[in-house]
Amino acid sequence: MKKINLMIASLACVLLLGACGQKEKTTTSSSKETTTESSKKVDLNSLALPQLDSTIKENEDVVEIVTTQGTIKAKLFPEYAPKAVENFMTHAKEGYYNGTPFHRVIDEFMIQGGDPKGDGTGGESIWKKGFKVEISNHLYHLRGALAMARSQALDSQGSQFYIVQNDQDVSDGLAIQYYPEKIIEAYKNGGTPQLDGNYTVFGQVIEGMDVVDKIAKAQVTDSASGEKSTPVDPVKVEKINIIQEAKTK
Numbered sequence: 001m002k003k004i005n006l007m008i009a010s011l012a013c014v015l016l017l018g019a020c021g022q023k024e025k026t027t028t029s030s031s032k033e034t035t036t037e038s039s040k041k042v043d044l045n046s047l048a049l050p051q052l053d054s055t056i057k058e059n060e061d062v063v064e065i066v067t068t069q070g071t072i073k074a075k076l077f078p079e080y081a082p083k084a085v086e087n088f089m090t091h092a093k094e095g096y097y098n099g100t101p102f103h104r105v106i107d108e109f110m111i112q113g114g115d116p117k118g119d120g121t122g123g124e125s126i127w128k129k130g131f132k133v134e135i136s137n138h139l140y141h142l143r144g145a146l147a148m149a150r151s152q153a154l155d156s157q158g159s160q161f162y163i164v165q166n167d168q169d170v171s172d173g174l175a176i177q178y179y180p181e182k183i184i185e186a187y188k189n190g191g192t193p194q195l196d197g198n199y200t201v202f203g204q205v206i207e208g209m210d211v212v213d214k215i216a217k218a219q220v221t222d223s224a225s226g227e228k229s230t231p232v233d234p235v236k237v238e239k240i241n242i243i244q245e246a247k248t249k
Contacts, residue, residue: 044180047138050077051145051204052182061089062244063203067102069235070211072163074146074203078246080136081202084148084157085246088202090126091159092240101234104162104223107216109192112149112162113237120223123159130156139201140183143167143190144212146203163205165216166190 056062061076078085091097096116103120104112115123125131132155133148141147141164149160167190174184174193187193205212215235223230 042137044137044176044178045182047180049138049180049182050075050080051139051142051201052186054206056206056244058247060244061085061203061242061246062206063089063092064241064243065097065208066238066241067211067215067235068238069214070208072205072208072211073243074144074205076146076203076246077139078248080138081134081200083131084134084200084202087125087127087131087157087159088161089242089245093242095239096159097237098239099236101236102215102231103234104227104229105216105218105220105231106229108166108168109216110162110164110166111212111215112160114149114160116159118234120160125158130158133157133198134200134202135197136201140179140186141192141195141199141201142183142186142204144205144209145191145201146205147195148200148202150199157200163212164190164192164195165212166192167213 050057050060056075059079061078063074063076065072065074076085076088091114097114100113100116101118102111102113103115103118112120115121117123130150130153133150139145143164143166145164147162147164148157149162150156150158169188170191170193171184171187174187176184179187179193218235219232220228221230221232222228
């Protein structure tokens with residue numbers, strides 16, 4: 001029963017995630033429905049799965065998100081989500097995220113930040129307009145995944161991002177024709193597969209998930225939409241340090 005309740009709560013959260021960039025809501029389809037034709041034609045088990053590799057590669061960026069609660073270290077994947085990574089890295093270098101809060105936190109789901117307005121209605125991309133989602137069958141919403149928030153439109157990504165925090169087993173029901181076997185196994189450690197195929201995953205936390213958990217477990221109150229997700233005392237991003245920049249071919 002606990003697992004069923006968790007899945008229901010998670011699905012409710014999915015329906016609200018799209019409202020984070022603007023004051024509109026969106027619904028999402030299951031990953032099975034949104035799997036692309038190309039992913040059906042390839043051997044999923046032969047794909048590179050960089051989130052499962054703790055080794056930092058030359059083609060990956062590495063950042064430290066320094067918060068008032070501690071430091072979160074993540075590697076980014078420009079090979080699979082080039083625009084999302086360029087956007088995040090450029091904002092980080094320019095100090096765009098400095099002082100911004102994690103304005104939306106839901107324990108056993110995710111923590112969200114990147115909005116200079118601090119209420120989920122602001123922020124923009126480095127191009128001053130929204131950009132499209134980048135979906136890759138190399139990347140998934142595993143626990144610790146770093147991804148882009150958006151509104152209903154697929155081309156509405158701006159500056160807001162989220163980190164998947166759920167640590168419950170969500171592997172049940174994931175079919176091998178749509179997921180690599182190693183990803184299904186990884187989902188036993190947590191994640192939100194409901195978001196796969198709908199939102200851009202562009203990085204993975206490699207150190208500091210204890211900090212993510214602390215942020216997620218903060219005392220929250222109702223947001224303007226009535227969702228219980230607004231921190232009473234928000235944790236803020238102090239700065240983002242660039243540890244490594246990917247080497248391009």
